[in-house]
Amino acid sequence: MLLKLSRLDVCIEAKKIVNGVDLSVGKGELHIIMGPNGSGKSTLLSAIMGLPRVRICGGTIVFNGIDITNMPSYERAKLGIALAHQHPPEIKGVKFNEIAKAIIKKCGCSDYSIMSKILKVDDLLHRDLFVGFSGGEKKRAELFLVMLQSPKLALLDEPDSGVDIESIESIANAIDYLVSRGSSVILVTHTGIITNKLSRINKVHIMMNGRFVYSGYPDEVLPIVMKFGYSKGVKMLAK
């Protein structure tokens, strides 16, 4: 097992946002977390990455056999965890291609041109990172930087939100490519639009009010929640 969350609680200040989440992700698996706005999806990804804005207030995170529950985010990054934010911040004065080159130099990955082709980022590389990028451009650029890191585990926070249909296609192709190279992926989406463009999903988890209320296989879960929504869909699935 690459990642194992056991009874994980995550707090922001004094408030418990994520409540008793269990999750096991194997190598090369793609897991989808779906759920309404405010259900705790971004908070959960932040906790797996170890971002200081959230605090793990119960349970454990084991990654590749190592207990990382109390490990700072830069050490988790070194172990191979990478996060693509829901809203990447604009970085003035730093060129996209400078960051990309620095990562390529470190990882030595030779297939960056395949990735840049899939994600159509060539025209963006000379610009300041994320500055003035459209929704789709931001998502494609950030996913490109995550892919360059060849992460063992990629955490993707709503890569399909605020994105046009063609960009969703590119993003889905990029995720398929990432998985085919052996990365595990946890993909958060609240619309679910991207799910029917991905070639192989291992599991779908529905998150509501900080809890995983249903986990199942995509063929079982997706048609129901996409048609009936989360509340009604989960009731039907649980019967």
Ligand SMILES: Nc1ncnc2c1ncn2[C@@H]1O[C@H](COP(=O)(O)OP(=O)(O)O)[C@@H](O)[C@H]1O
């Ligand atoms: N700094 C904060 N203080 C208090 N509550 C917060 C803070 N940040 C986020 N929350 C709350 O945590 C809940 C989950 O947020 P989030 O993880 O962003 O949900 P999602 O990504 O599923 O939309 C929301 O109710 C949100 O208002």
Ligand SMILES: [Mg+2]
């Ligand atoms: Mg979110």
